[in-house]
Amino acid sequence: MTVADIVLVVVVAALLAFALYDEFIMPRRNGETLLSVPLLRRSRTDGAIFVGLLVILIYNNTANGGSALTMWLLSALALLGIYLFWIRAPKIIFKQQGFFFANVWIEYTRIKEMNLSEDGVLVMQLEQRRLLIRVRNIDDLEKIYKIMIKTQ
Template structure:
């Protein structure tokens, strides 16, 4: 196994670990989920370019008679990238003490200010950072508002 194969294997394991955390573990952490809101997907073009470039690497490895394990690892990397960017649905999970946004736990007490932009983006101002929440369904903004007003 070459260094390239080891690096590919490490990235595949890390991406699989993050996908399992995002899909199965995050929902069970920090208590019961009170509200789950689907979010809009972002960076589709970037992920498409990444999958296309991995496809070029697979083609190059096959045409130059590269090792079969490298081809399989590159194929697995492409499949994981397709899952993470096209199949997996990003979500906002509200719990009793805070919420998960982009797989990061944020306590309600960190929210200093909230605004709604004209194009339907909820802007949450934290101490040093601003979160831009783009919901899939505009009616979910009302559900978020009701939950946050009851929680606070």
């Protein structure tokens, strides 16, 4: 096994662990889920570039007679990239004491100020950081409001 294969195994394992954590573990942490709201995706351009580069690497590996293990690892990395950039939907998960946003736990007590912009972006001001929450469905903002009032 070459150094490149070892690096690929580590990267594939890390991305797989993140995908499993995001899909199965995070919704079960810190109590019962009160509300899970899908968010707008960011630009898919980065994902297309990443997967495109992996396709080029797979082609070069097969054209130059590279090892089968490297091809399988690159293919697994490409599939994980497709899942993470196109299939998986980002979400905000509300719990009794706080919420998960971008896989980070934030307690309700940290929120100093909340505003709603004209284009439907919920802005939460924390101590030193501002969260911009772009929901996919504008009606979800009312559900978020009800959860925030109920938990306060």
